[in-house]
Amino acid sequence: MGAVCCRPTPIDFDGDVNLFHFVLLRCVGKGAFGKVRVVQHKQTRELYALKYINKAKCVKMKAVANVIQERRLLEEVDHAYIVNLRYAFQDDENCFFVIDLMLGGDLRFHLERLGALPEDAVRFYVAQISSALDYLHNMSIMHRDIKPDNILLDDKGNAHLTDFNIAVHYGERKLTGVAGSMAYMAPEILVKRGYSYQIDWWSLGVCAYELLFGRRPFRGRTNIDLTHSITKDSLKWPEDAEKKCSRPGLQVVKGLLDRDITRRLGVKPSKDDDRDGMAELRRHAWFRGTVDWDTLESKETPSPFVPDAKKANFDASHELEELLLEDNPLKAKQRKAAFQENLSAELRQMEDQFTSYDFKRMHRRSYYPNNTQLISQATAATSSSGTCCSST
Known part of the structure; x- marks a missing residue:
C-alpha cells in the first residue's frame, strides 16, 4: 500500500494576512517578550522584518496597553526615515508586526x-x-x-x-x-x-x-x-x-x-x-x-557610511538561541476556536484591539484621540541603559 502524500494546505492570499503568508528566515533581534526575524512574503517575494510578541509574557509584564498603542501608532505613520508598519495580525500565542527590513544594523x-x-x-x-x-x-x-x-x-x-x-x-x-x-x-x-x-x-x-x-x-x-x-x-x-x-x-x-x-x-x-x-x-x-x-x-544622497553587506550587522547569537535554546520555535499555526472561549480581560483586550492591518489594502488612519485609555500603564525598573516607563 503506497504512502499517503501530505500536501500543504493552500494559502488564501485574498483573505486576512497571517503567518502562513510568510517564509520564516533568520532571527536578527530579541526584546523583552519577543523576537525579530527576517521573513519573505510568499506571494510578492518581498523581504520584511517580523517582530513578534508573546501574549502570555506581555500580560505578565503588564504591557498589553503598550503593545496595542504601538500597533495603533504605527498604522498612523508612514515616513522615509521611520521603520514603517506593513502588516499586523495575531494568532493564539503571539501578536505580529511586519515592518520595513533594515539589514544595516542599529x-x-x-x-x-x-x-x-x-x-x-x-x-x-x-x-x-x-x-x-x-x-x-x-x-x-x-x-x-x-x-x-x-x-x-x-x-x-x-x-x-x-x-x-x-x-x-x-x-x-x-x-x-x-x-x-x-x-x-x-x-x-x-x-x-x-x-x-x-x-x-x-x-x-x-x-x-x-x-x-x-x-x-x-x-x-x-x-x-x-x-x-x-x-x-x-x-x-x-x-x-x-x-x-x-x-x-x-x-x-x-x-x-x-x-x-x-x-x-x-x-x-x-x-x-x-x-x-x-x-x-x-x-x-x-x-x-x-x-x-x-x-x-x-534618499538620493549617498550615505557617508554603508554597512558591509558581507557581514552580519547584528548579534549572531540570536540565531543560535533560536536554533538551540528555543523550546517553542515560531511556526505558522491555525487558530483554535476553543482559544476564544475563556480569555482573561487582558487577552480579550489584545484579541479585540490588536486588529489586522495590510498596507496594500487599507488606508492608514489615526485612532487618536479615542485611544487615550491605552496610554502606557506598564512600570519597569529604571536603569542608565534600560528603558523604563510609568503611567503618563
Whole structure:
C-alpha cells in the first residue's frame, strides 16, 4: 500500500494576512517578550522584518496597553526615515508586526564596533532623524525613547527611527510619567514638572554626542548620580572634541542639549512664537552645503557610511538561541476556536484591539484621540541603559 502524500494546505492570499503568508528566515533581534526575524512574503517575494510578541509574557509584564498603542501608532505613520508598519495580525500565542527590513544594523551595534563615528556620518543621521521627528511632532506624536539602539540602518546606510512602544500622542496638557531610557532622558522628565515633545530633541542631542565621541555627555554610577548630572552638570567636551567634530557640529549638539526648552534647537516653543525650530536647524551652518533638505526624503544622497553587506550587522547569537535554546520555535499555526472561549480581560483586550492591518489594502488612519485609555500603564525598573516607563 503506497504512502499517503501530505500536501500543504493552500494559502488564501485574498483573505486576512497571517503567518502562513510568510517564509520564516533568520532571527536578527530579541526584546523583552519577543523576537525579530527576517521573513519573505510568499506571494510578492518581498523581504520584511517580523517582530513578534508573546501574549502570555506581555500580560505578565503588564504591557498589553503598550503593545496595542504601538500597533495603533504605527498604522498612523508612514515616513522615509521611520521603520514603517506593513502588516499586523495575531494568532493564539503571539501578536505580529511586519515592518520595513533594515539589514544595516542599529547604531548601537556600529558604535560598539567602531568606538565612535565620523562627523559626516553623524551629521547625515541627525538630519534624517530630525526629518522623522519633525514629521512625528507635526502629527502630535512624541517618541520618548530615542537612542542608538532604536536607530536602524538600511542596506544603503540610511537611518530610520524604530520602537514606538512608549510613544504617545500629546496635546496641550504636559505629561508627567517617567518614560524612556534614563541616560537619554531630558531634564524636564526627571524633575517631574511636566514635559512635551521637546524631550525628543534632547535625546537626539545625547545620541549625536555619543556617536561623535563614544561616550554620553552626562553620566553617573547610580540613578541618583545620573539624574543630578543630567539636570545640573554643565556640558563638557572631550579634550579632542575639535579634532573629531567641527565647531558648527559642536554648536548643534549644544543647541539640542539646552535645558531651556524655549531655546532648544529644533523646538518651536509655543503657538504664539514666530520661530520655526526645524527651519532654524535646517539653516544651521553644520548642514549648509552638505544636506539638501528639499530632496532628503527621496534618499538620493549617498550615505557617508554603508554597512558591509558581507557581514552580519547584528548579534549572531540570536540565531543560535533560536536554533538551540528555543523550546517553542515560531511556526505558522491555525487558530483554535476553543482559544476564544475563556480569555482573561487582558487577552480579550489584545484579541479585540490588536486588529489586522495590510498596507496594500487599507488606508492608514489615526485612532487618536479615542485611544487615550491605552496610554502606557506598564512600570519597569529604571536603569542608565534600560528603558523604563510609568503611567503618563
